[in-house]
Amino acid sequence: MSRPTDPEVAAITTRTLAWYDAAADWYEAGTRAHDVSQNYSAFLGAIEGPAPYALLDLGCGPGRDLAHFRSLGHEATGVDGSARFVEMARAATDGACEVLHQDFASLALPSARYRGIFANATLFHVPSRGLARVLATLHDALVPRGVLFCSNPWGRDTEGFSDGRYGTFHSPEAWRALVTAAGFVEVAHYYRPPGRPRHEQPWLATVWRKEH
Numbered sequence: 001m002s003r004p005t006d007p008e009v010a011a012i013t014t015r016t017l018a019w020y021d022a023a024a025d026w027y028e029a030g031t032r033a034h035d036v037s038q039n040y041s042a043f044l045g046a047i048e049g050p051a052p053y054a055l056l057d058l059g060c061g062p063g064r065d066l067a068h069f070r071s072l073g074h075e076a077t078g079v080d081g082s083a084r085f086v087e088m089a090r091a092a093t094d095g096a097c098e099v100l101h102q103d104f105a106s107l108a109l110p111s112a113r114y115r116g117i118f119a120n121a122t123l124f125h126v127p128s129r130g131l132a133r134v135l136a137t138l139h140d141a142l143v144p145r146g147v148l149f150c151s152n153p154w155g156r157d158t159e160g161f162s163d164g165r166y167g168t169f170h171s172p173e174a175w176r177a178l179v180t181a182a183g184f185v186e187v188a189h190y191y192r193p194p195g196r197p198r199h200e201q202p203w204l205a206t207v208w209r210k211e212h
Contacts (some may be wrong), residue, residue, distance in 0.1 A: 009130035019164035059122025063092030135182035
């Protein structure tokens with residue numbers, strides 16, 4: 001479902017994606033061994049009904065998570081705004097997964113298509129003024145009772161560029177208000193990495209359901 005593009009959000013998104021295109025190989029090498037099994041379990045465990053599932057890996061990057069979902073037998077689709085990441089994700093899945101080249105500013109997805117959407121370390125790149133549009137698109141793309149997983153660095157409701165990438169650091173309260181306003185109901189949340197004091201857990205993971 002396509003919605004009008006905000007020119008300011010588009011410009012911010014283009015600049016951030018240019019950083020990722022230039023740093024794609026470095027980024028892939030630095031993240032390929034990250035342990036996100038906790039996130040996989042929280043996401044897949046919240047999806048109702050028998051597997052396999054139609055899943056969307058939102059901001060799939062070089063394809064690590066996309067390949068994992070594919071290895072479990074799910075019908076996994078990736079989407080990313082970086083042309084380099086799209087190429088890498090297709091290679092990581094040996095061409096077995098569809099990978100869409102779309103950015104957050106002009107995201108257009110089929111309605112009621114996916115049982116789950118996995119947004120791991122991606123939505124914090126969306127400027128706050130553009131987030132409602134993105135969340136509405138994701139809500140529309142999920143089937144009823146579908147699941148949205150998000151993991152973002154949390155903060156004090158600040159945003160801006162740092163080293164070429166745009167980041168938005170919502171407080172937990174503000175994040176919940178934004179996603180709830182988009183029509184989602186919270187299923188669970190936790191802070192990462194596990195087993196550390198809160199001040200050493202910069203990531204907030206949240207699991208949401210589209211009820212209708």
